[in-house]
Amino acid sequence: MHHLMHRHLGKAVAGAAIALTGTAAMVAVTLPSDAGAAGGTDPRSRPAAAAAPGPGRDQGPPPPGVVERPPVEGERGRGRDPLTDDELRRARDLALPRTPRGAARNVTGRPGPEPLTTDLAELTPAETGLADPPRRATVTFYDYRDDSYLTKTVNLTTSTVESADARHGVQPPPSRAEAVEAARLLIAAPLGSGLRQDYRDATGRDLTGPDPLSVTGFVYRGRAEGDAPGALGDCGEHRCIRLFTKVKNGRWIDTRRFVIDLSARTVAHLG
Known part of the structure; x- marks a missing residue:
């Protein structure tokens, strides 16, 4: 896993994450604040605050903005209001x-x-x-x-x-708490040695628990998804999770081939 990971980090794994989950949470795109400006020559591209004040306008600083308090949430919603x-x-x-x-x-x-x-x-x-x-x-x-x-x-x-x-035999998407527990089991397992080494290569620190990672879980249903050797055949009846794993504010680490059986609290590898 250690030698393979670096070929999957970053953009390649992030792209796979989008393909499998369809969520925008996997990739953040930040546009520069002056995106669209052409060398600053188009007056429309300048911030309004930079425009010269017109005749009769107050030359002093603008008054501070007013932030409205959010409405007080009652104990009970009405009609189709979201649950309070x-x-x-x-x-x-x-x-x-x-x-x-x-x-x-x-x-x-x-x-x-x-x-x-x-x-x-x-x-x-x-x-x-x-x-x-x-x-x-x-x-x-x-x-x-x-x-x-x-x-x-x-x-x-x-x-x-x-x-x-x-x-x-019904396996809905896992909660965040389940994904974090799956990561905890993977980190502690002998099969998690590659993950621990990749984390150390990326950060210079030892990985002893899931807190330094951002993890997203998705259900693995065993034979319903194809060949499921050995104990993986219990998945679908058992609660089995695979993970997208990322160092917080850092690299992706490819852990998608590992299956964490939360019911049996075991870790296996998809060959």
């Missing part, structure tokens, strides 16, 4: 399983399922014309105890759970 912070907290609390929390496990093995998403739920056809329809949220979790994907719809108006579903 209070509603997000209430939705997750309502959706947590009513069985003892110790029965479920998150990505690190601690009690409680791993939270994934909380979104405003759709209205029923009968509710679309109401002036103040009920506020509902769809909350999803992943339970590492039995590899189940949990979905609950909660009514924030009545503080009740209206529906619940648990499915196996």
Whole structure:
């Protein structure tokens, strides 16, 4: 991995990241502040503040700008307003399983399922014309105890759970916490030696944890994606993650051929 990485760093890996994820987060493009100016000769290219003041204008400095305070966010939104912070907290609390929390496990093995998403739920056809329809949220979790994907719809108006579903073999995109845990496992594994060496080559420092890295995870579904030798055949039922890895404010390091099985907490390499 060490000798191969440098051929994949920078632009080449960034391009692959865009192709696989389709997100603008993988590459940032900064235009110079004078982009479009032709040698400064076009008066339209000059900042307005540089123009000479007209007759009768105050020659002194302009008054300081006024920054308006953001509107105060209420505890409850209305209609199709986005969920407020209070509603997000209430939705997750309502959706947590009513069985003892110790029965479920998150990505690190601690009690409680791993939270994934909380979104405003759709209205029923009968509710679309109401002036103040009920506020509902769809909350999803992943339970590492039995590899189940949990979905609950909660009514924030009545503080009740209206529906619940648990499915196996469903692998939604990973959360940031799951990607960070996958990076932690890779760094600590014998197979992570190349990543550790590439980080040291790039920074001169040892890599002992995921904090110096920017990581984005994407699901690996095992045999559903082709040949999955050995333990990789469990992926799809297990929660398996591959990573795009970048030194913060630095180089890309190609870790896409590694599969981190978060359910079994093991690391494998795609040959």
